[in-house]
Amino acid sequence: MSPWVLVALAGVLETGWAIGLKYSEGFTRPLPSALTIVGALGSFWLLSMAMKDLPVGTAYAVWVGIGTLGTAIMAVMLFGEPVSLARVLGILLILSGIVALKLA
Template identity: 50%
Template sequence: MAWWYLILAGLLEVGWAIGLKSSHGFTRLWPSVATVVAMALSMLLLGLAVRTIPIGTGYVIWTGIGAVGAATLGMVLFGEPATAARLFCLGLILAGIIGLKIAT
């Protein structure tokens, strides 16, 4: 169950990262509320996950899911550049996430 908590926590991290952009620096009410709720739930689920998953592994996977997800959605939703170098680096992060899951 801890791995599911961790995956959901990472997805919520993607949500609050995108929410930060949508809230325009916390100047828009509902995007700001959604961002804060996603932050709180993400932290709660991360805390539950690292009860049994090693903290180093859990934290790296949580931030990795957030980084890859936010960067990907930034390209899709906000027209951020999808250069070969950027995609390669995101692939490296993804490989690290998979490697840590396999090794733990």
């Protein structure tokens, strides 16, 4: 499997475990806590597999960027977090950085 696909999947799992942290309520709810831990482990594993072929700085930055984008978008959708021009511009800047790193 392509290392870029692995990083993308790892980023999606990062979004999942970041949102899971909210649902786990400080790891006091067993099922959300377990799913969060499994998601985090899966995300780290996929990232480590991608890093066999990609530079560490690039892979890590893209992983974090995907996780940040996904988490910010899901937080608006699931938790009603506010949407402002500054937030949208910030998300677009992160997306631009991910694209630039992929093309570099």
